[in-house]
Amino acid sequence: MIIELTPEQLKYQEEVKTFVDTVIKPMAQQNDREEQMPAELIKKIGENGHLGSVIAKEYGGQELDMISIGLLNEEFGRGCSSARSLLTVHGMVALAIDRWGTQEQRNYWLPRMSKGHIIGAFGLTEPNVGSDAKSIETTAVLNGDCYVLNGKKKWITMGQVADVFLIFARCEDKPTAFLVNRDTSGFSTKPIKGLMGARASMVAELIMEDCHIPKENIVGRVGTGLSHVGLNSLDYGRYTIAWGCVGLGEACLEESVRYSRKRKQFGQPLRQNQLIQKMVTEMSVNIKAARLLCLNAGYLKDIGDPDTIMETWNAKYFAAKMVVKVASDAVQIHGAKGCCNEYPVERYYRDSKINEIIEGTTQMHELLIATNVFRNIR
Numbered sequence: 001m002i003i004e005l006t007p008e009q010l011k012y013q014e015e016v017k018t019f020v021d022t023v024i025k026p027m028a029q030q031n032d033r034e035e036q037m038p039a040e041l042i043k044k045i046g047e048n049g050h051l052g053s054v055i056a057k058e059y060g061g062q063e064l065d066m067i068s069i070g071l072l073n074e075e076f077g078r079g080c081s082s083a084r085s086l087l088t089v090h091g092m093v094a095l096a097i098d099r100w101g102t103q104e105q106r107n108y109w110l111p112r113m114s115k116g117h118i119i120g121a122f123g124l125t126e127p128n129v130g131s132d133a134k135s136i137e138t139t140a141v142l143n144g145d146c147y148v149l150n151g152k153k154k155w156i157t158m159g160q161v162a163d164v165f166l167i168f169a170r171c172e173d174k175p176t177a178f179l180v181n182r183d184t185s186g187f188s189t190k191p192i193k194g195l196m197g198a199r200a201s202m203v204a205e206l207i208m209e210d211c212h213i214p215k216e217n218i219v220g221r222v223g224t225g226l227s228h229v230g231l232n233s234l235d236y237g238r239y240t241i242a243w244g245c246v247g248l249g250e251a252c253l254e255e256s257v258r259y260s261r262k263r264k265q266f267g268q269p270l271r272q273n274q275l276i277q278k279m280v281t282e283m284s285v286n287i288k289a290a291r292l293l294c295l296n297a298g299y300l301k302d303i304g305d306p307d308t309i310m311e312t313w314n315a316k317y318f319a320a321k322m323v324v325k326v327a328s329d330a331v332q333i334h335g336a337k338g339c340c341n342e343y344p345v346e347r348y349y350r351d352s353k354i355n356e357i358i359e360g361t362t363q364m365h366e367l368l369i370a371t372n373v374f375r376n377i378r
Contacts (some may be wrong), residue, residue, distance in 0.1 A: 093233070155203055
């Protein structure tokens with residue numbers, strides 16, 4: 001099946017591309033070196049409506065179709081993986097509130113999140129808990145009109161600057177989701193520096209020490225934290241990351257082609273070397289293959305097909321592995337210059353590896369995809 005973009009989707013992608021090229025990309029190298037995303041940049045992203053992509057129009061959002069959301073993340077991924085990560089985690093929180101929150105929660109949070117006046121962060125991973133999310137150690141105990149949270153979260157994207165956190169904790173020994181304000185008593189954050197890649201994603205550790213939140217801050221019901229709230233949010237996260245990998249791959253290819261045109265060795269441009277041509281060919285074809293997998297997952301989401309969950313696993317798995325190879329080849333084509341931060345492919349290479357870990361490692365994808373294959377083939 002051929003999935004063709006509509007004129008509206010093509011126009012939207014071009015608008016985002018212009019924004020990325022003029023606002024996001026020029027700051028990406030500096031933000032990576034300084035390991036921060038300036039508040040002014042986050043403000044511009046919000047003012048342009050990009051933080052409201054998944055939020056309904058009645059709350060001030062764009063309410064985009066899923067393919068358009070994919071195109072948004074593709075372009076952001078092409079410009080800056082850290083900026084794309086902002087879109088991902090903010091959207092995960094907004095989606096959770098929209099689908100599983102109360103009407104009061106939607107009325108309060110979503111209009112503010114749609115314009116970027118409030119930034120959301122997703123708090124699942126802990127110092128001792130990664131892929132085995134059911135084993136979270138953070139606890140929530142009902143005490144009168146409040147839940148009291150105790151525990152730590154780690155590797156939380158945008159944790160240094162977010163205003164509201166979707167925190168997963170054990171309540172009555174069942175994984176449950178809660179909304180926690182940054183200014184809540186007993187809640188604090190600790191910046192995490194020195195990351196391999198996505199260095200401007202403002203990662204932090206979250207600390208909750210007798211953190212009291214109103215009982216109305218529960219999202220969904222006790223025990224639905226992973227089975228409902230987390231499942232949908234993580235599926236959205238994997239989808240946007242897969243598209244971000246496509247964009248990052250495109251950035252690697254563009255830089256490689258430009259460099260191999262102007263760089264001469266043995267009296268001729270690198271582009272005439274057959275081994276360079278082989279790498280460029282594989283980069284181009286694999287990027288296109290990943291993009292088709294992403295388009296398929298987005299199309300299935302838009303028509304409400306439940307197969308989209310597994311197809312999103314497939315897309316994220318292939319795209320994450322693809323972009324690591326593409327980024328590695330981009331560095332190889334640049335030679336020693338590819339190992340220097342004066343050239344963006346050095347950053348692309350570091351950023352690429354992160355995608356094989358976040359929102360489900362490559363190995364977890366392999367287990368789940370294989371299980372699905374064995375189940376469906378008789």
